[in-house]
Amino acid sequence: MITGRVLLLNFSYEPLGTIGVARAVCMWFSGKLTVEENDGDNVLHSPSTTIPIPSVVRLRNYVHIKRRRQETTMKRARIYIRDRYRCQYCAEHKHAKDLTLDHILPRAQGGESTPQNLVAACVKCNQRKGNRTPEQARMPLLTSQKLLRLGLDHVLLCHYAESRPEWKKYLFMDESDETEMNIAA
Ligand SMILES: [Zn+2]
Structure with missing residues (x-):
């Protein structure tokens, strides 16, 4: 107890x-x-x-509260936990070593490296999506904007x-x- x-x-x-x-x-x-x-x-x-x-x-x-915790190196692990170690495109569960962080709005299009713009993605989906948005790549996200905005x-x-x-x-x-x-x- x-x-x-x-x-x-x-x-x-x-x-x-x-x-x-x-x-x-x-x-x-x-x-x-x-x-x-x-x-x-x-x-x-x-x-x-x-x-x-x-x-x-x-x-x-x-x-x-200082918002410093979002900047730490733990960010990657925390995003994986938020996304339940699941690729947010193909829904497959993966080990951390087989996951990557995907920029929803690609960096090439001005996307930021914030938790709101980052999701767990398997290597295959990350490569397939490339420098495109989910809409451009026709790869809808599992997670919702509401959940991403929560922090x-x-x-x-x-x-x-x-x-x-x-x-x-x-x-x-x-x-x-x-x-x-x-x-x-
Ligand atoms: Zn995937």
């Missing part, structure tokens, strides 16, 4: 990432955050008390949230499927 992850929100409810349960409890004890959601009925026992394990916590003070950090949190339903409302994930299921049931 103590090894689980906790969703950390800014004071503004903007998702910042995840922290370990132990760190979340420490920060809660020192008054740095409030608990928004508990992890079901799971509790931590100490000699003197029992504490519900937090699942979603929010900072008591607003923190200004890497946010998409990675959405992947985590698939096993943590109580996180979803904080990540603005579309819950229409669940609503429909509830109505059907």
Whole structure:
């Protein structure tokens, strides 16, 4: 239990990432955050008390975020994770070593090397597409502009949230499927 992850929100409810349960409890004890959601009925026992394990916590003070993480060398790996190690043209799952980063709008046409303009592509598809846009190459993208615009950090949190339903409302994930299921049931 103590090894689980906790969703950390800014004071503004903007998702910042995840922290370990132990760190979340420490920060809660020192008054740095409030608990928004508990992890079901799971509790931590100490000699003197029992504490519900937090699942979603929010900072008591607003923190200004530096956007430096997008510039790091981890970008490639994070884009592969965002795209689930799947070529975004032929849909094949690949190992990282068999994937490349494809510029959706090619560099030759002014495309930037930003996560919004980069997708995982197998070598074959990347070569076939060449210096063309998906439209020009008639190679439609699997992923959507909406997902690409969300930003890497946010998409990675959405992947985590698939096993943590109580996180979803904080990540603005579309819950229409669940609503429909509830109505059907
Ligand atoms: Zn491919």
